[in-house]
Amino acid sequence: MATAAYGAGPLLRLDRSLAVQLHQLALDHPSWTRANRILTDWAWDPWTVRALIVGASVALWVRGRRLPAIWIAGTCATEWAVRAVLRRLIGRPRPVWEEPVDSAAFASMPSGHAMTMAAGSVLLLWLIRRSRPAPLLWILAVVTATMSVAGVCFTRMFLGVHWPSDTVAGVLLGSGLSMASLAGLKIADCARRTTAAREP
Numbered sequence: 001m002a003t004a005a006y007g008a009g010p011l012l013r014l015d016r017s018l019a020v021q022l023h024q025l026a027l028d029h030p031s032w033t034r035a036n037r038i039l040t041d042w043a044w045d046p047w048t049v050r051a052l053i054v055g056a057s058v059a060l061w062v063r064g065r066r067l068p069a070i071w072i073a074g075t076c077a078t079e080w081a082v083r084a085v086l087r088r089l090i091g092r093p094r095p096v097w098e099e100p101v102d103s104a105a106f107a108s109m110p111s112g113h114a115m116t117m118a119a120g121s122v123l124l125l126w127l128i129r130r131s132r133p134a135p136l137l138w139i140l141a142v143v144t145a146t147m148s149v150a151g152v153c154f155t156r157m158f159l160g161v162h163w164p165s166d167t168v169a170g171v172l173l174g175s176g177l178s179m180a181s182l183a184g185l186k187i188a189d190c191a192r193r194t195t196a197a198r199e200p
Helices: 010-028 030-043 044-062 066-090 112-130 137-159 164-198
Strands: none
Touching: 010 030, 010 137, 010 164, 030 137, 044 066, 044 112, 066 112, 066 137, 066 164, 112 137, 112 164
16 A cells, blocks of 8 residues: 555555556556556656757757757756756655665655656657648657656656656646746747847
8 A cells, every 4th residue: 555645635645546556557467567667767767758858958059059058958957957956955755665666866746757758748849849740740740759757757657666756747837937948049049130130
């Protein structure tokens, strides 16, 4: 059985109920568990997302787009820092099981995998959109990003290392942070262009 999250309100009871059901599935289907561990540790690992962001930032820098390159990389670093601070402040313990199928370090809220994937997906979709892709490629990118965010949330819950609400919080925080950052980039870019236009 899972150690209860703080309190006993309706949302926390739902948290615990979903966690227990998913953990039982993980115990009953070891092949599913192995598949989820591969996905969460490799395909949807935060470092995989960060590597993509770094690659995109380098590409922007090489093309002379210095401000977006620095801004995108900075957003990625900010996401990591915000998550670390929130985990320390909230201090929510992870689920504890008599028969764990996986383990993870640090506090539970928010989910780092979910937050990084959501933040990275927003940034990468923004970059893809700026390249004016064909409609079919854009749809493919959106579907891939959506499935990756949903998929990583499921793997973290299925493996019993996060409460469901941890992943929801991670997605909301990560996507919100990236959208706010991109709005700031637009303002900064407009200000830079205005200043450049005024120079003799």
